[in-house]
Amino acid sequence: MRLPKPFAEKLYAVTQTGTPVIFADAATHPSSVYDPGLLLGAEAKDELGKASKKKKKPAFSKSNAVTSILVSSADKSIYVIQNGDIVAQGTAEIEDPDKKLGSNVFLLVNGDEDGFTWEATGYSTGKKGASKPSTSVVERIKPPAAVQAAIDERMKPGMVFVTTDQPATPETRSGKDFTVMDSEGE
Secondary structure: OOOOOOHHHHHHHHHOOOOOOOOOOEEEEOEEEEOOOOHHHHHOOOOOOHHHHHHOOOOOOOOOOOOOEEEOOOOOOEEEEEOOOOEEEEEEEEEEOOOOOOEEEEEEEEEEEEEEEEEEEEOOOOOOOOOOOOOOHHOOEEEHHHHHHHHHEEEHOEEEEEEEEEOOOOOOOOOOOOOOOOHHHH
16 A cells, blocks of 8 residues: 555654554444453453552553554454564454454553443445444453463553454465555655
8 A cells, every 4th residue: 555645744743653553445433342351351350450449540551652452363363562563472262253353443541440441443444334343342352361461561541452354464464575664755
């Protein structure tokens, strides 16, 4: 994909290295998704339990790093990406694997003693329209322990979680030589 230069300049002016950018043909309006289940992991749920007893907000990561999580149902793969680098990856256990996850973006907005709130948007890169994301999508995903630990360590407002039914591994992508950006201005 080539971006028109004026648009690319505007895009790079409002993003930083590691910020996920998704180009889509269609999208749903953002909607709130509350406490999306297994992605939170035991550590985050324990933190919520402690906060609930003390009636204070859970401790979030203090890092300024941009953190994203990507799950591909096609590969059953999960990646934790920080500032553009993969810091953890593994095979995701997906409940009801024959049912599509859909293409969704969840943005962690807040967390308190009662749970976590994500803003979610469905997107589509084909002729079929985008479907509205829900808590049930995320509840079907269980990361391996090491990946869950990487998520828990980086949990903070602004974290992005993306689901796709498309392949994510280089071996299964349609274009193995696809380059997002190779150097400034090229």
